[in-house]
Amino acid sequence: MIERILPSVTVAHHAFDDAVDAELFPQEAAVVAAAAAVRQREFATVRRCARESLAALGIPPMPLLPGERGAPLWPRGTVGSMTHCLGYRAAAAARTDEITALGIDAEPHQPLPEGVLEMISLPGERAHLSSLGADRHWDRLLFSAKESVYKTWFPLTRRRLDFRAVSVGFQPADRTFTAEFLVPGPRIGEDEVRGFHGRWLVDQGIALTAIALLPARPHLRQVAR
């Protein structure tokens, strides 16, 4: 499902549950040894998805451990992203010569809990969501888009990003979105990235967003300000 909103150079695998036993490397098992069983299972399933994706890129199975602030450490020469929510787990990976940074997120396609939208959005975003129609839970898609932004942003910057430091706008016609940074963006070579382009999808009760930053694509560095 997530592969529908990712470029073809990206490999993605998903699962709708934790039914298939997924083995962990001892170092990975140690990370979740004290966690609840449900967390251990999602952690294992999403790593199975990630190893399947990496295998398609020719990367043999290896531990995928959390690094700084939980960002997973991907094998040299690859980038990737993982997500899990009730009813869906997914991982995507690509070679760094094809994709510079990657972020994916899945959420149940349900309204956000009371009060959350106000915490994660700007007044202008809320006005924008109101104009989009009632056929989608745009508040949840906004949250997911910002999680995808953060997963793409963090490995590039090693910086936190406040929910209200990014302004997201959706284009329903082609199921894309733009995320404009209101703080200094990541630097890639000589360029400052001012925002990301992403894609979104709602399918089988799951809201999905994805961002894949392509190398040497100047328009991605010039998102409308």
Ligand SMILES: CC(C)(COP(=O)(O)OP(=O)(O)OC[C@H]1O[C@@H](n2cnc3c(N)ncnc32)[C@H](O)[C@@H]1OP(=O)(O)O)[C@@H](O)C(=O)NCCC(=O)NCCS
């Ligand atoms: C880290 C965070 C983005 C995870 O998102 P989530 O919707 O809670 O959970 P998901 O299941 O979709 O994703 C979890 C996975 O994200 C990945 N992840 C965690 N921290 C990460 C980071 N700093 N950078 C990139 N990926 C990260 C991990 O692979 C994790 O799975 P794992 O623990 O099994 O390895 C979220 O918990 C968080 O801290 N958000 C606050 C910051 C933020 O989003 N700001 C928005 C700015 S616009």
